[in-house]
Each structure stands twice: as structure tokens, then as C-alpha cells.
Amino acid sequence: MAALEHIRFESSVDVLPEADDDELICVGEPLADVVHVEVTGPLTLHVRFDDGVEGPVRFLPSHLRGVFEVLKDPAYFRQVGIAYGAVSWPNEMPDLAPDAMHDEIAAKGEWVLV
Numbered sequence: 001m002a003a004l005e006h007i008r009f010e011s012s013v014d015v016l017p018e019a020d021d022d023e024l025i026c027v028g029e030p031l032a033d034v035v036h037v038e039v040t041g042p043l044t045l046h047v048r049f050d051d052g053v054e055g056p057v058r059f060l061p062s063h064l065r066g067v068f069e070v071l072k073d074p075a076y077f078r079q080v081g082i083a084y085g086a087v088s089w090p091n092e093m094p095d096l097a098p099d100a101m102h103d104e105i106a107a108k109g110e111w112v113l114v
Contacts, residue, residue, distance in 0.1 A: 032102050033085030039078050043071070047087060047101065055105040057087070057096070063113040067094040 036048040040056065043064075048054035064072050070093070071077050079090055088095035104111035 031085070031099050034082050034087055034098050034101075037080055037082055037087050039080060042074065043077065045080060045087065047105070049098070049102055049105075050085075053102055053106050056110045057101060057105075058110065058112045060112065060114045068113075070094070 032049040032051045032053065034047050035050045036046075036054075038046050040046045043059040043061070045057040046054070047057055059068070059071060061072075070089070076089065081088055081090075083092050083095060086095045086098045087101070101111050
């Protein structure tokens with residue numbers, strides 16, 4: 001690895017050869033964290049980020065498959081919370097990517113998962 005001067009990952013995290021194995025150096029803008037989430041209706045949330053961006057997140061029934069199938073249960077859906085700056089449910093299964101959520105809400109006013 002000493003021959004490489006720089007390794008770039010798409011996630012905007014760089015690992016530099018002089019860094020310790022466990023040390024990551026972040027570049028670019030830091031990702032916004034979710035600071036508030038609430039259920040506002042069936043399969044609908046309202047989220048707010050630490051930079052002030054906020055808006056609804058809606059799940060269409062067609063999205064509720066795989067790891068998201070558990071969200072069909074209204075009682076489980078209401079257990080939504082925040083883990084490490086992301087919208088999540090118990091045992092972090094499933095969780096939602098805060099960067100994609102932030103970008104969609106900032107651009108379109110809402111995030112619809114289809």
C-alpha cells in the first residue's frame with residue numbers, strides 16, 4: 001500500500017497511507033443527521049435534520065418487501081426512532097439512508113419510497 005498515495009472511496013471518506021489502520025479522514029461536507037422523527041400517518045413520517053431541512057417520508061406499499069416488510073405492522077412502524085443520525089426501528093432493522101433522504105427532501109420537499 002505504500003506505493004499508493006491516496007485511495008478515494010465514493011462515500012467521501014479517504015484512507016491515507018500515513019493514517020493508522022483504524023483512522024479514517026472525512027473530506028467534503030459532513031452528512032446531516034436526523035434529529036427528529038415522528039409518525040404522522042399510515043406509512044408516513046416527518047423528519048428534521050440538524051441543518052434545518054425537514055419534510056415527510058412516505059412509504060408506498062410496493063416498497064414494503066424484504067427488510068422493510070416488518071413495517072407493514074402499524075405497531076412496529078410506530079416504534080420508529082433515531083440511531084446514529086438515521087431513522088431506524090428496533091434492532092436497527094431496517095434503517096433508512098439519511099443522505100438519500102436529505103437529498104430528496106431538500107430537492108423535492110419529500111421522500112417517497114416506492
